[in-house]
Amino acid sequence: MTGRLQELIEEFKTMGASLEEAIKFAREQMVIERDDRARQRELDLLEKEKLAEIEQNRMRLQHEQEMDEARLDQQRIQSESDSRVRLHEIDSRAIMAETSVRDRSIDENRFHKYDLGLGKFSNNVDDLESFITRFETVAKAYNLPDSLYAIEFSKCLSGESLGVYET
Numbered sequence: 001m002t003g004r005l006q007e008l009i010e011e012f013k014t015m016g017a018s019l020e021e022a023i024k025f026a027r028e029q030m031v032i033e034r035d036d037r038a039r040q041r042e043l044d045l046l047e048k049e050k051l052a053e054i055e056q057n058r059m060r061l062q063h064e065q066e067m068d069e070a071r072l073d074q075q076r077i078q079s080e081s082d083s084r085v086r087l088h089e090i091d092s093r094a095i096m097a098e099t100s101v102r103d104r105s106i107d108e109n110r111f112h113k114y115d116l117g118l119g120k121f122s123n124n125v126d127d128l129e130s131f132i133t134r135f136e137t138v139a140k141a142y143n144l145p146d147s148l149y150a151i152e153f154s155k156c157l158s159g160e161s162l163g164v165y166e167t
Contacts, residue, residue, distance in 0.1 A: 004030065004033075005026050005027070005030055008022075008025070008026035008029050008030065009022045009023055009026045010022075011026075012025045012026055114142060114144055114148065114152055116135070116138045116139065116142060116144070116152060116156075117138070118131075118134065118135060118138060118156050119156070120156055120157070120158045121156050121157050121158070121161050123158070123159050123160050123161045128161075131156075135152075135153055135156065139152065153165075
């Protein structure tokens with residue numbers, strides 16, 4: 001007999017049971033205790049399984065959260081990159097537009113063909129002063145750059161006046 005069975009028999013005997021009744025009650029008590037321990041093991045096992053399931057769910061949710069955060073970070077980085085590229089494109093276009101306007105302005109001054117509509121100078125010395133005054137007035141009206149005055153003026157000369165101008 002085991003120590004526990006012996007204890008139970010003694011306990012039941014002190015309660016006034018006969019030896020046979022005490023053995024019977026002790027064996028029944030041992031079965032009850034064994035069943036209780038088995039149920040407790042089952043409960044412990046179920047509790048462990050439940051805790052393992054809860055932990056697995058927690059880890060899955062944590063992983064999903066980390067993945068969402070990583071996806072959001074990646075989207076943020078991509079958006080920032082796209083914004084930098086867009087700003088660079090805008091700056092490049094602005095520089096190109098400024099350069100184009102500047103080049104067009106320079107080209108207009110360099111290669112613009114001015115037709116002042118003055119015709120040719122009549123080579124009459126008496127008309128020279130009035131022709132020069134008229135040339136200056138028309139050149140200002142057409143916004144002719146000062147650097148082009150001499151060239152455009154020479155276009156209005158012919159014959160004797162052109163010869164004098166070239167010398």
